[in-house]
Amino acid sequence: MMTTNQYTPLTSHGLIKISGRDAKKLLQGQLTCQLDDIAEDQFNFAAHCNPQGRVISFFYLLQINNDYYLHLACDMIETAMKALKKYAVFYQTSIANVSDTMKSVGLTIKDEKILSNYFTHYPMQKKSALVNEQIYLAKISNEQYLMLGEEKIIAKKTKKFATDFIESSLAQWHAEEISMKIPRIYPETSEVFLPHEIGLPELGAVNFSKGCYTGQEIIARMEYRGKLKNHLHLVSLTSTIYPKPNMTIHANNKIIGTIVDVEKKSAQEYLALIILNDEYINYDALYLENNHAISLAVLN
Template sequence: MTILSSPSQMPNPGLLKVSGPDAEKLLEGQITCHVAKITPQQGSLAAHCNPQGRIISLFYLFFLENNYYLLMPQNMLPAAMTALQKFAVFYKVTLSNASHEMACISYTDRTAIKRPMEKLATLRVAPHCARYLALGHPSLIETLHPDMDTLSAWNDRQLSDGIPSIYPETSEKFLPHELNLEHLGALSFEKGCFTGQEIIARMQYRGKLKKRLYQAWLTTNKPPQRGADIFNEDHQQMHVCGTLVDAACLHDSNYRLLIILNDAAASRPLFLDPEQQTTLIISGESP
């Protein structure tokens, strides 16, 4: 579990704002969390999936000043907006890039930001984490005197808590259960239908998951690429056994990874190349 001595501000956040009288209706029919339960004091991790149940975008959903804000990597905004816009045309809503309208901080000490709490949208990053995010106007966030994170430090904090992100190179590659989203509080099966629900519900109630999310370590002079294949050796042949989901540089040439692996592969030597030049070390199944 990550412990922060003071609030830490996210650098260069990507924020998609959904506003208008039909905003809740649009999102309820498209994304995986129960939008009707979202309040300024209770946001959620959520995904927007294609009809085959694969994740287009993964984000934190906030509600503030009668608008919904989807927090995601900055470079995911065009794909996320395009995917939602296909359905937004049937509703009284507006989609816009709000990345410069709001700022986001991460914190573990809730008493540290008690005074302006009523002016912030907040959420717990995952059910197993005692870490929170808060979204608010930059001028208000400045009064909390947060430390400014590097993007690597912010990403590493997410990965250490077992929370993946989706990027353009991994969009529409993964099913929600492969990224552990049911345990991260991002899936609701109490709400009505949403895009991809049939496939996702079948996995929840009748499917047997053959791939799982793991944390791993890697030392390399070549930055690992999200979406890259992971290999292992079986009967003297190299086979693809998984996918690199996300990576964060810790220091020098050391990286923390989140990877998806076939069940049988977790106990075998793993490599990022079929020539066995780059070895991964599994540190355990993601929470």
């Protein structure tokens, strides 16, 4: 049976668990989002920034029971934990990498009614979530869902998907996130970007009415006083070399943009999120580092 519903075991991602009496207090003073908006039935995107307002890590922030979970790429877990532990010493809380025992799966659903074959209940609104049969299920967009839980439970559930789903690749899931302008932070881009530069306010990941948090003064200044000349764009990029995150984009012998996130589509075609100076949005003579010519087609 052919189907367009897809599931992707997110083996590239892991989970950090924040628990303890002061878990919420710690995160409220560190993250860009409002912790009061996070509950078992509501998730959000969040960033942890340095005092200069630069994004150290960016992740899905979830709550299960009284514990908080950060869902992010495995290669960023050590960086994210190290940054949070600097402040955790002042609170009654613990920070643990639980990626070995908890797993996640991305779902792409063309008809959400199919979920009723596998769950007695499922979230209906974007950023809503629920725990069903010991599985946490969150709705990211009209078609994308995030499922996570204990490894054995997730494995048992995904085995049942064969009737209505096909297994998809990590590259395909990554491309879907890029299409939704959900960027990833990499070790080489940690502490490089401001939240505004990579579109985090548009994702609802920055709350401007909450109290102080690390980097808040700089981020608020960008919101109320700043005039950004560079903005995040979703583009189709043609290049003879692989455009890696943090590569700079050049024109007229100056830097006019940066690669934020990228996924390969074909031999020389890439789906990418880039920061680009507004003046060069339709400029033809663009090139990457080392004078590699590129062409862009803006998709947003």
